[in-house]
Amino acid sequence: MIVNTSKTACSTKRYGTLFFLLYMTMCFTIVSAEDTGHDILIANDIDIALTLQGIDCDGISKLEQSDEDSYDVVCESGGSFSISQTEGGVLSVVDQLTGITLKSIGTILSVVPLIDQIFLQTNESTEQDAEVARSLFSIIELSGYMCDVITGVVRNTVDDHLVSCVRGRNYHVYTTEDGLVAVDKVST
């Protein structure tokens, strides 16, 4: 009887340890899944934020939190940026390759990748050209289409544009009668 009791106690202890290990594994898995989900959300958020600034990121391949509200990211397209909110709540984007900080219009224009190319034919680009190009680039990319560099814009109305991108990609960006923004690929 004494031996049996001892065996039972030993067995209970083993099951207890096994249960504890299983519980810890489950907890770790759940926490990891939550972290991964959170990282995906942050990466997607940052990708959109960069697109809105005219930066062609094509998705985030590496995400690393460097501070409470600061992240270092590597883009699928190869760019590397540090993105954060300043103490004043302003978006700060630093191009880690050039060291250029994108915080205001004066600096941001110099690094928006498509600005120099958009009016290549006339070799001129104004702030207006840059902002129109940036908006159209954002709308096209946020629609799931690709436009590495804008080569030309034809304005039909204020919210109806034909956009030419490199590699023969042309898009019609407009607002439908139902009030939805639409982007159609135009075959040449």
Place this chain on the structure above:
Amino acid sequence: MRLLLPTALSIFILLAFVVDVHSNNAPDQSAQMDPKLEELIDRFTKTKAIGVFTKLSLQTNVTRLHNAFADYHQGKQPPSIEELRERFDLMVQEMMILVQDKDPELARDLYTSRLLFWSYLSSSEKPVTT
């Protein structure tokens, strides 16, 4: 806790964007913002359809447009009112495409209110000719 800051600042900047355009010239009692617009701004800053960095990025673009309006009202040309209208409409399109899938009601209200926004921004202000 700090994640609340951009939301609050977005509200502030968006409000400042609309209000400051009018405050560059003499105060105008008719420049009171329509409650419908205030509500729309509040909904946009609170929507979960877009993330914090996206809102901050939009805020940066709105600030740039605000600066362009300020230049215009100070008599600088460019931008012309037609150019500002194009930029304004494209910015509305950007905002709509960000939310029209996840918050279609907000996108629709943004679309139907865009002329009200534009009217508010442009009607009581006349460019200073130089």
